[in-house]
Amino acid sequence: MKSSFTDTASGAVTATDGAGVLSAQAAAAASRRAEARADIARRVRAWIIPVVVVLVILVVWQTLVAVLKLQPYFIPSPLRIASTFKANLRTICDNAVPTLAQAATGFAIGNGLAIIMSIWFVHVSSARRALYPLAIILQSIPLVALAPIAIVTIGNGFATKVVMTAIISFFPTLVNLMRGLASVDTNMLQLFQSVDASRWDVLAKLRWPTALPYLFAGLRITASASMVGAVIVEWIGSDTGLGYMIINSTYQFNTPLLWASVLATSLLVLAVFGLVVVVERLLVPWSRSTNIGA
């Protein structure tokens, strides 16, 4: 071996032994640490402004309600909503469980089917040509229009709600994943084909990892959509769940409880969304550099 060269982003380090490589490694590690610090500072800055804005809105809201002497059944103050939330925490939790359960079941079924279908579509072009347009058309039917049909045909139970949330979860993931599985680099595919790689290897080692950021873009959408879908289905026909609480407190003119239920729903949606983001960071650490749909 004559000499080795290591070119770093900042220029070139020429070395006659491994020392240059080692110093390049140290430099890379140091720059990564500096980057991590800058990243934290950026994130803190990104959080401060929205938090301040929300606080200001809450203070103005509280003041307006007090000054204008607005009745709680019309618009409750933030503190009133908070105390109602606290007083009814037990009821809220009891109702959150069925909503979460049906959203999670529908989410799992819908996304599972979407994953299977998109892999099938990518490999069997006749299946894709026959069914994909149909899927796009079905996607355009609004959920609120579909819910009564599902209730009439399947009934008013858990199954209907799961079917509805599954349908909601299915399409965004299908569309995203199809795009992801097809988005492999042509040259990379040629490289796989040049060694006669099996379809399984192409899927497992190329298509699937390439598509993971797209899959998570779909999961992020469907995580919150399945929660919203579950709540909507509960409005139309249910005697339990957060959707039921929202409708029931409206009928009873219990406006503080209505707001508390809405608050609980949005907190849950945020939590579910956050969970998907955390899982994505763990499973797809390279996707932050690709940044698809983010």
Next chain:
Amino acid sequence: MLQRFHRSEKNAGVGTAFGHADPGSLVELGDVGLTYPTRPPLHALEGVSISMQQGQFVSLIGPSGCGKSTLLRIVAGILKPTEGTVLVEGGSPIAAQRSHRFGFVFQDPVLLPWRSVQENVELLTELVDLAPHERHSRARELLELVGLRGCESFSPDQLSGGMRQRVSIARALALEPAILLMDEPFSALDEFQRELLNSELLRIWVERHCSVLFVTHHIEEAVFLSDTVMVMSPAPGRIIERVPVDLPRPRTDAMRVSPEFLELRRYLREVLIH
């Protein structure tokens, strides 16, 4: 231990099986043409004949859109010509591809971001089910060859463009190909990186005793690297000039400003412009 397939043995066998083929000839293109059946027909390549010998470094140079990358893909068996014959080591390009005689390096390094540098180099050996210890040791050896010892566990996005292209060269060599097919591999790099990698490529070429078919639109690079520079015309692509580069080897950076070098560069420039 990397040179397991001894090339001269293999070629002797091929030479006797295909009596008409020159035993030393690595790539033979006879009157190759490619016409796309559009209306009107699109002539991409016309009457291209190339004979490339074992161990040679040959560059294809031409204006963009002249079909030089297309020609590279025809040699690789990825595209089929509509006219003419293609022989690689006396057989079909497909057969050569099946027995892993080609190593590909593209303009973009196309590394898999979820794999470490070492795992990227191991990709092809993994796909052909080479034993794990064998592919690990090969990858380490190749990373050392391309000057990336110590970077095995890095992820590709921690590397500079030049380093990524080195990884891609190491990956291309992992199956011990007879011929490296390189499609403008350094055109995304700055001049400094390009010259550095030019010298590195020549060192690798000598150490690995392979042959290189190199597509570029960079005149100086073609002169510096090649034994022969094939100049192509604008579409439909034809070989309009074969320019032997008789600069001594090993080539050094000092040669880039020698009168012979500059004369070759001037001459190629003239051929390309007219």
